[in-house]
Amino acid sequence: MYSVSDGPPSLAVRQCLKALNLDYKLINVDFGLGEHMTEEYAKKNPQKEIPVLDDRGFYLGESNAILQYLADKYGQDDKLYPKDLQTRAIVNHRLCFNLSTYYRYISEHVMAPIFFAYSRTPLSLKKVYIALDNFNTYLQRTGTKYAATDNITIADFQLVTATMCLEAINFDFSSYKAVSKWYDTYKKEYPDLWAIVEGGMKEIAEFEKNPPDLSHMDHPIHPVRKN
Numbered sequence: 001m002y003s004v005s006d007g008p009p010s011l012a013v014r015q016c017l018k019a020l021n022l023d024y025k026l027i028n029v030d031f032g033l034g035e036h037m038t039e040e041y042a043k044k045n046p047q048k049e050i051p052v053l054d055d056r057g058f059y060l061g062e063s064n065a066i067l068q069y070l071a072d073k074y075g076q077d078d079k080l081y082p083k084d085l086q087t088r089a090i091v092n093h094r095l096c097f098n099l100s101t102y103y104r105y106i107s108e109h110v111m112a113p114i115f116f117a118y119s120r121t122p123l124s125l126k127k128v129y130i131a132l133d134n135f136n137t138y139l140q141r142t143g144t145k146y147a148a149t150d151n152i153t154i155a156d157f158q159l160v161t162a163t164m165c166l167e168a169i170n171f172d173f174s175s176y177k178a179v180s181k182w183y184d185t186y187k188k189e190y191p192d193l194w195a196i197v198e199g200g201m202k203e204i205a206e207f208e209k210n211p212p213d214l215s216h217m218d219h220p221i222h223p224v225r226k227n
């Protein structure tokens with residue numbers, strides 16, 4: 001599994017591998033060195049993004065697809081990724097919500113300005129509040145302990161890592177009561193999984209204080225900060 005140590009999608013997949021008790025080789029990709037931007041890496045993932053799963057020569061990018069594949073293939077039961085159609089649809093919905101809205105908005109506000117020449121703006125902040133409000137509403141509506149059911153599912157792995165980005169910059173989301181409660185419950189009930197997330201959080205918190213120098217990078221999309 002190709003992973004970047006502070007990358008939320010990578011941390012989501014690592015939690016899943018741990019929850020499934022799988023033995024695997026972790027290959028750390030150095031984002032700062034642009035190890036994911038080489039033609040060699042593009043053979044594994046043409047999108048040149050991290051993470052990538054290599055399951056004995058079966059290469060898969062997009063962390064949601066990786067989580068779904070791992071849980072289906074290696075789950076002892078269907079708790080992490082339920083087979084019941086409506087429950088599974090809710091899990092799939094939360095994964096899509098995370099990709100399209102929740103992590104997207106959090107990442108635009110928290111992560112992009114740490115690594116590249118972007119700013120936190122009233123609009124990026126407003127989007128984070130919208131994302132939190134949406135998730136809070138979903139948790140209230142299902143009334144479940146976790147994002148989709150009373151057990152953790154692969155959706156929680158994504159939503160927890162996204163939420164961790166807020167904690168990394170001391171963003172106060174305590175007024176979103178259902179989100180706060182869910183997040184605290186996860187930390188308490190799954191300390192081994194949280195430890196994986198926390199490792200990434202510490203790195204992000206450090207970068208928030210001392211932003212990394214990526215001025216050497218020739219990035220195809222993001223504006224590089226010139227120091």
Ligand SMILES: N[C@@H](CCC(=O)N[C@@H](CS)C(=O)NCC(=O)O)C(=O)O
Binds near residue numbers: 004009063064
């Ligand atoms: N939708 C992808 C996003 C993966 C992603 O964007 N990963 C970041 C690292 S956290 C990346 O590789 N970015 C490439 C770049 O910015 O050059 C997923 O969920 O796997």
